[in-house]
Amino acid sequence: MSDFLELFIKQIQSPTLGFLIGGIVVASFGSQLAIPDAIYKFITFFLxxxxxxxxxxxxxxxxxxxxxxxxxxxxLIGILIVLIAQYTLGKMPxxxxxxxxxxxxxxxxxxxxTLAAVLPQLESAGIKYxxxxxxxxxxxxxxxLVTAIVVASVYTGRKSADTSEKVEIWPIIKDSLQSSAVTAMLLGVGLGILTRPERVYEGFFDPLFRGFLSxxxxxxxxxxxxxxxxxxKxxxxxxxYAFISPLLHGFIAFGVGLIIHKITGFSIGGAVVLAVIAASSSDISGPPTLRAGIPTANPSAYIGASTAIGTPVAIAIGIPLFIGLAQYMLAQ
Structure with missing residues (x-):
């Protein structure tokens, strides 16, 4: 509990949540601060x-x-996590x-x-991955992220359509995949795979990323x-949701990792890595993508849940839990 509270305080002070709270404070006091739309669009594309x-x-x-x-x-786990939220959190009053x-x-x-935190702990525990x-x-x-954008778009399309008419799902999915948010992200993936952009990535994109994100x-x-x-209310x-879901997602991924271990020899340590990335929640890639892809969603809801609660649970509880499970299995 003390570890969790320490991480909770650190997350409250993290740049991601700190700058979000800063924006909330200045707007609450009636500030006339405004960011030109063209600058916002450039920052989003860059990120x-x-x-x-x-x-x-x-x-x-x-x-x-x-x-x-x-x-x-x-x-499949990434897609499943979104669907779990749809049928649990999405059904709450x-x-x-x-x-x-x-x-x-x-x-x-x-x-x-969170991913960076688990790797040295695996090494300290002597667990190979x-x-x-x-x-x-x-x-x-x-x-x-793409699944979340598509599901939200399908829902919004159904809500706005005439209920007497049949709603075509594929055009909504196609529009989602062609949206500026998903297109920019997939363009980067393609360039990263097919070209060698490391020099411009390390010299331009990486140094400026956290500043623009702030x-x-x-x-x-x-x-x-x-x-x-x-x-x-x-x-x-x-x-x-933010307290329970990291552990639920981690257990699902750990179980899948063990199945792959039986099939291919994938290491127990690798199963821990899979579990921890499933238990984690994004504070870097997620916010700009969801802001662009699901503009109707409330940032204080999803960022607050993720950064303030989800990340401390994943690091303080999830990592020791899954490493402990791995050590128990390796000892058998």
Whole structure:
């Protein structure tokens, strides 16, 4: 509990949540601060292109023959996490469907900091894992975010359509995949796989990413301030979901990892990595993608649930839990 509280305080002070809260505060005091729309669009494109580039580079540098089955599992788990949110959080009284789906998308996406935290702990515990297992993150991250955007778009399309007419699902899915958010991200993935953009990535995209993300968080915070009333009666559902879901997602992924272990010899340590990326929730790739892809969702709902509660649960409880399970299985 003390570890959880320490991480909770650190997450409250993290740049992602800190700048979001800053935007909420200035908007609440009636500030006239405004970010020009053209600047917002450029920042969003930059962030999503960088996210795609990092994913594409990671995929290109991995051993695709060994990674194939774990990668497929990561894709399916990322999609499943969004669907779990749809049929759990999305069914809670008073919860807006788009808020639930955006939250599911953020929890299906992957936290780089949580992934970075588990690897040295596996090494300290003497548990072997595949060197390429960290490259599983884009296979879970991107499908979860795209699924969230598509599900939200289908729901919005059905709500806006005349109920007497048959709703065509494929055009809605096609529009979602062709949206600026998904297109920018997939463009980055393609360039990362097919070209060698490391020099421009390391010299331009990577150094500027966190600065631009901070500006976007201020914009999202200002928007969230205008919609705080939406959360006052339903915040407890987001808190409950954010505490339980990381462990649920991690157990699902750990179980799938063990099945792959039996089939292909995938290591127990690799199963832990898969579990931890499933338990994590994104504070980097998710917010800009969901802001662009599901603009009707309330940022204070999905970012607050993920950053304030989900990440501390994944790091303070999830990592020791799954490493402990791995040690128990290896001792048998």
């Amino acid at each position: 999503l292109l960088k996210i795609g580039l990092s994913a594409g580079i990671a995929i290109r540098n991995s051993n695709l023959s060994e990674i194939l089955l774990p990668a497929l599992a990561a894709v 008073g919860i807006k469907f788009t808020d639930a789906i955006a939250t599911g998308g953020l929890f299906g996406a992957v936290s780089g900091s 595949e060197a390429w297992s960290a490259a599983l993150y884009p296979f879970m991250d991107i499908p979860a 500006i976007l968080m201020i914009i999202m915070g200002m928007e969230a301030a205008q919609r705080m009333n939406e959360l006052r 339903v915040a407890q559902w987001f808190a409950i």
